[in-house]
Amino acid sequence: MESAITLSQVSKRYGDKTAVAEVSFQIEPGTIVALLGPNGAGKTTTISMMLGLVRPTAGQISVFGKNPRRAATRAHYGVMLQQVSLPDKLAVRELIDLFRSYYEHPLDTSVLLNMADLEAQAKKQAPTLSGGQQRRLQFALAMAGDPRIVFLDEPTTGMDVTARRAFWEHLRAFARQEGRTILLTTHHLEEAEAIADRILVMQNGRVTVDGTLEEIKRLAGNSYVACVVGPGVSADDINQLPGVEHVAWHGRRVRMLTRQPDDVIRTLVFSRLDVSQFEISQGHLEDAFVSLTQADGQGDGGCRSELANTV
Numbered sequence: 258m259e260s261a262i263t264l265s266q267v268s269k270r271y272g273d274k275t276a277v278a279e280v281s282f283q284i285e286p287g288t289i290v291a292l293l294g295p296n297g298a299g300k301t302t303t304i305s306m307m308l309g310l311v312r313p314t315a316g317q318i319s320v321f322g323k324n325p326r327r328a329a330t331r332a333h334y335g336v337m338l339q340q341v342s343l344p345d346k347l348a349v350r351e352l353i354d355l356f357r358s359y360y361e362h363p364l365d366t367s368v369l370l371n372m373a374d375l376e377a378q379a380k381k382q383a384p385t386l387s388g389g390q391q392r393r394l395q396f397a398l399a400m401a402g403d404p405r406i407v408f409l410d411e412p413t414t415g416m417d418v419t420a421r422r423a424f425w426e427h428l429r430a431f432a433r434q435e436g437r438t439i440l441l442t443t444h445h446l447e448e449a450e451a452i453a454d455r456i457l458v459m460q461n462g463r464v465t466v467d468g469t470l471e472e473i474k475r476l477a478g479n480s481y482v483a484c485v486v487g488p489g490v491s492a493d494d495i496n497q498l499p500g501v502e503h504v505a506w507h508g509r510r511v512r513m514l515t516r517q518p519d520d521v522i523r524t525l526v527f528s529r530l531d532v533s534q535f536e537i538s539q540g541h542l543e544d545a546f547v548s549l550t551q552a553d554g555q556g557d558g559g560c561r562s563e564l565a566n567t568v
C-alpha cells in the first residue's frame with residue numbers, strides 16, 4: 258500500500274538554527290497520528306514542510322507518492338493552522354460556501370455545519386464567534402473539500418471540554434472512512450491519548466519516540482501500585498520503599514508511581530506493614546511523556562507546564 262506521507266532524512270535550517278534534523282518516518286493511510294513535543298521542538302515546521310509551505314533544506318517529502326508542493330496533491334488536503342484570520346464580512350454559512358466553491362467534490366454545507374457544531378451560528382459573522390467557535394469554523398473550512406488527509410496544528414486550542422470531545426468524535430468518524438489520514442499536533446496529551454493510533458514525539462528537531470500509545474507507556478515504564486494501608490502505616494513507611502518515585506494519599510488508599518511495580522509489591526508483602534487490596538495499572542501518556550522528555554534532558558518544558566499531577 259502506498260504510504261500517505263513519507264519523510265526521508267528531512268532537515269530544515271533557519272540560518273544557524275536547525276529547526277528539523279534528519280527526520281524520517283512514514284504514515285500509512287487510515288491512521289490518526291499525534292505529533293507531540295515541547296515548544297520549539299519542530300512540529301509546526303515539519304507540518305509546514307508536509308504542506309509544501311516551507312522547503313526542506315535537505316531530504317525528501319512525498320504525500321501520496323507526490324511532491325507536496327504540487328497543486329494536485331494539495332487538493333486532497335484539509336488544513337487547520339495555528340494562526341488564521343477569517344474574513345470579517347462573511348457569515349459562517351457564506352464562508353463555508355466560499356470554501357466549498359474551491360473544490361470539485363465538496364461536502365454539503367449542512368454536513369460541515371454539523372461537524373463543527375455551528376448550526377446555531379450559521380448566520381453569525383465569523384469575528385463575533387467565540388475563540389472555540391472560530392476554531393470549529395476553521396475545522397469546517399478544513400473539511401470543506403472532503404480531504405483524504407487532514408493536518409491539524411493544535412486544533413482544540415480555545416475549545417471547552419464538551420466541544421473538544423465532540424471534535425474528537427468528528428475526527429474519529431472521519432478517520433473511519435476508508436484510507437483517511439489525520440496528523441495533528443497537540444499540547445493536550447489527553448487528546449493524543451483519546452484519538453491517536455500512533456504517537457511521534459519530537460525534541461530539538463528530531464523524532465525521539467515513535468509508537469502506539471501502549472508502546473510509549475511501556476517504553477516510559479511508568480506504572481502505579483495502589484493499595485489500602487492500615488492506620489499504623491506512616492507516610493515515611495511508604496516514602497522509604499525502594500523504587501517509588503511519587504506517592505499520593507486518598508484517605509487510607511495509597512497510589513505509588515514506580516518503574517518496578519513487582520519489586521514494590523514484593524517489598525510491601527514481605528514487610529510487616531498492614532497493607533492489602535493491591536492494584537497495578539499503567540501510567541497515563543502524560544507521565545510517559547514527562548519521563549521520556551526528561552530522560553533526554555531536552556525540551557524547554559512547554560508541555561510539562563500543563564501536566565497535572567495525575568498520580
Ligand SMILES: Nc1ncnc2c1ncn2[C@@H]1O[C@H](COP(=O)(O)OP(=O)(O)OP(=O)(O)O)[C@@H](O)[C@H]1O
Nearest residue numbers: 271274275276294295296297298299300301302303
Ligand atoms: N521562520 C523561522 N525563522 C527562524 N526560526 C524559526 C522559524 N520558524 C521556526 N523557527 C525555529 O525553529 C524551531 C522549531 O519551531 P517550530 O515552530 O517548528 O516548533 P513547534 O514544535 O511547532 O513549537 P510550538 O509547540 O511552540 O508551536 C524553534 O526554535 C523556532 O524558533
